Amino acid sequence: MNLFKKARFNLLTKNKFVKYLLYALGEIALVVIGILLALQINNWKEDDLNNKQETKLLLQLKSDLTLNQQEVVDLNKRISINKQGIDSLIMQLQNGEESVMTPIYVNFTQRKSFFNKKSSGYNMIQNGMATYIKNKTILSDILELYENDFTGISQRQVLMHTEVGELRKEYINKLFRPAKNELRIKLEGLDKTSNDLFAPLDFKALSSNVPFLNNLMQLKNTVERRLVFIEEATTKTDRALQLIEQELKSKNNKP
Secondary structure, X not given: OHHHHXXXXXXXXXXXXXXXXXXXXXXXXXXXXXXXHHHHHHHHHHHHHHHHHHHXXXXXXXXXXXXXXXXXXXHHHHHHHHHHHHHHHHHHHHHOOOOOOHHHHHHHXXXXXXXXXOOXXXXXXXXXXXXXXXXXXXXXXXXXXXXXXXXXXXXXXXXXXXXXXXXHHHHHHHHEEEOOHHHOOOOOOOOHHHHOOEEEOOHHHHHOOHHHHHHHHHHHHHHHHHHHHHHHHHHHHHHHHHHHHHHHHHHHHXX
């Protein structure tokens, strides 16, 4: 700074105004360049921080969706058991043909399966980290999954379990008896109360019980709608995982 002051003083005292003006402009240019460099360095640091936050969020979303993907695949298998039991029981009632499998079909009909989604990454988005995701397709897919598909699965879970509860209360507990012990079965991932098997007290009377058949048909529709949501969520989860994986690979390949 002392050198700059001395140079300015010499130029002014020797009436070298043009040179002084050029010097002043050069000094201004140096200041501007210094400011721009400082801003650029700050931008680099901010971009680096944003990239780290984005990577952290993407990795969390990948972890959550990988678990959710397995969850919906397993859930699809478990709900398909419900559908198999309902369809088979309805067919037996309509044909008036009871069999040794009837208690098992009743068991399948009233099973409850639960969807337990992982939401840590989605919660991070909800808490202000959405701006870190540069690929807006990924963000859109994640929001669609959690706010539409996963929510739809959970809503239909409540509806289905309510209908199963009504079926147990109004019909299973009144029109059925415990089946023989040798028929008892166990399947993983289902509520423990469904391990018990029940046989109709009077199959012929049950076949002509219209309210019971109507309840089964309503439950069948609810189960089928739930399966549609599960299948759509499976497809969308697969796509979101692929996009996230591509984005992470792209970030790793950058110099």
